[in-house]
Amino acid sequence: MSYSRQATLSCDNNSDASCSVEAALSIISGKWKLKIYKILQQGTPVRFSMIAKGLGDVSEKSLSFQLREMENDGLIARTVYPEVPPRVEYSLTDLGKSLQIVFESLDVWGKAYIKANKLGV
Amino acid sequence: MSYSRQATLSCDNNSDASCSVEAALSIISGKWKLKIYKILQQGTPVRFSMIAKGLGDVSEKSLSFQLREMENDGLIARTVYPEVPPRVEYSLTDLGKSLQIVFESLDVWGKAYIKANKLGV
DNA sequence: CAGTATCCGTGCTGATACTG
């Protein structure tokens, strides 16, 4: 891990009210996080390779990194089964599930935006 | 302008429902956009230099770029007064104002996240 | 299978200098 995070997370020096908003944004921002979320949303734990397959063209490193960030943020749970070959399953935590309403809000606005700007195609 | 946008915008090839969410995310993602939004939220049009002052340490190029993106996305209106010296004022459009509820949603979740992860300080 | 290590390309962002 050569770099960590945008550092907007803790907002130590915050005198503004946008701290929580920026925290939320930094957590859900990431090229694959939304799609990972959608995959895990089904409810049953999903294996690393299955997530990779669901995403299509993600590299192992990128997927691993995004998953690790989501785990560190408390969005997903990582369960390792001490088997051979190794098996690791990921699932949404309650905190992760609570993102649902945020995505719904973004979905509603996104649709309104697309409509307003006539970006149908 | 040497580069344009992350290209997740139009979602031409979308077969998934996350298109609108990603569109919304790409639009509000940007180092200064949330703070610009907060400044313009007061209601009265604000001049370029006043926005810069409100942000503190943003470069002119970065601010200009963020404003241009927000304008292109229909979030803010740009009014040029043909005076000397030139005066340009920015204000939120109705579409921009409609982001309010999205930010509220992010704010609520962000607060819950901070609480869950004990990131107070 | 599920990663990690290393290298690398690109794009976002900033600093500085210049213009109408």
Place this chain on the structure above:
DNA sequence: CAGTATCAGCACGGATACTG
């Protein structure tokens, strides 16, 4: 005043090879 042009740095994400 309100930008634009150019240069530069670094974070991000990807490719490939290697490991427990």
